[in-house]
Amino acid sequence: MENNAMLKPETAPLTACTVSRDVSNFDLLIEDMEAELGESWGDLTFEDADAFLAQSEADQLEFIAIAIDDQDEEDLTLISDTITTAIDKGIKVILIAEDVSPIALHQLLRMGATDFIPYPLPDGELHSAIERMRTPSAPDEPAVPQEMKSTLKPTGDREGMVMAVHGLGGGTGSTTFAVNLAWELANIDKDNSPRVCLLDFDLQFGSVSTYLDLPRREMIYELLSDT
Template sequence: MLLRRDREAQADAVVSFMTADGAAALKPQLDAAFGGDGWVTADIRSAIGAVHDVAAEGGRFLVIGVRDEAEGELGAARELIAEAKLSGLKVILLAESLSPAAMHGLMRAGADDFAPLPLPPSALAESVARLRSGGLQPFGGSSSRNGMVFPVYGAAGGVGATTFCVNLAWETALEVAKSGKQVALLDFNFQYGTVATFLDLPRREAIYELLSDTSTMDEEGFSQALADYSGRMAVLTAPMDVLPLDIIGPEDVKTMLDLARASYDFIFVDMPQTLTHWSDLVLTESERFFAIMQTDMRSAQNMLRFLRAVKAEDLPIEKIAVVLNRAPRFTDLSGKSRARRLEQSLGVEFVVRLPDGGRQVASACDQGAPLAKAARGNALRKEIRRVARGLVRSVEAARAETAGAR
């Protein structure tokens, strides 16, 4: 719905709230920032048309207001922000009592500036002036690498989450070796993490320090807690002792991900199978969240529950890529139809199908080496390499697009 106040005037801004009174309450500030005829309002859920119209007319701004009660509309708000960025608009986010994770998600969707609601008197006009003069750094700052987070979550024990995560990280590291991009692999399975075993790395004492107090940790301290693997990948191994999963809270996880993003371009996270009070945060912070399963009933049922929980909590389900491990071969017709039925009952498509790599896979793990080192020609390795290449390409494309849109 586009409530055009004056059909003749060219609007400079789309103002989008969940309800019309949100924008009406800010009329004086909006008039001051854009002029009385310079803005139009549109409902967040249906503002994409307005964004396109205003951008086509040479307009420059989207002002989007998101409130805590409208938490259910966060997805729509993120989509609108991303669309506005693609259309070349600057986005000013007005937020009222949003959780840090929700806020961060909206900023990462592309918001250029932010002001709190209730709005301080001249905040909007100042923000508009700043953005007009192009003086603001994109979120994340220019010094930071602004890395992307790719968690891997196994729907049931032993479905191959760590195998996929470790090899995906390593294949990515090989892929980006020449471009100077940095890869980190974080084992967030603080109880029984096996990444260290897969890569034959010693478990470090520094992890305890990191986990016991993330608040004082800086980028350098964080990188020092990570072990170097073959000079190409930094690895946070799980601690030596079994620690309770709630030894860290959402704020610590957020701090660790922020530190990781500042120093690394690709961050892979091996997630515990148990859902914790920070699992949703990792999903929200991720670029793409791999959820892996096999065709057995146990992992299928868990996956169904997991996807339901994500939907019920209104978390960004679109980030989840469901991976089928030990996928049936091309010639296995009954296996293939079983996989198809699984897709139907889960309401998803398997984005990745990993073949069974046979004994070589477990033996690579026993040797403490990624498949690329221990079994180069293995079918599983080739498929994971393909996924890594796709990932690197899509990240490069997304980066080029945002650079172009600025």
């Protein structure tokens, strides 16, 4: 492992870098990076990252792995700048977070991070994230002709229920409760579970997709914008 990617880029072609306050706090990440990349990776502090990414040596990077914990939430602007700089250079970003608030995590993911992994790293998850990153994106599906679109209509033979979950203030756990409630309802009966639709109406800081490890989609915003 290169201890300083800025000083020794010539010793091994770097294909990736970790970026953190102190990479020694993420020993499992070090082990997984060495297992995946051998000696072809380096580590950077947040302060050094922007300077290195501006150098020509950074052009060969495939990705950076940004590792953060709750102590880094005071430096979100600096971390966001690093993500933006990497994305602008065509470098993928894997975000690794431990004990980070959903709001902070959501903010960083919206900056363009390619993937997210919780820390401590689950077995094989870094490998899976790298494989997903290297897999070419599927081409956009062609538009469905009007005559082939579904003509299914509501039949009125099903009963439904709307359950609203609202927190009285930030950080009260309303998202955690809503996600777990939806999960329990969807799995309440193995043979005949109800269909559950979970809608996150927090258009600014909504983090349901983060909890479920799903790509964020602005469906509600788009629906309201088109109304």
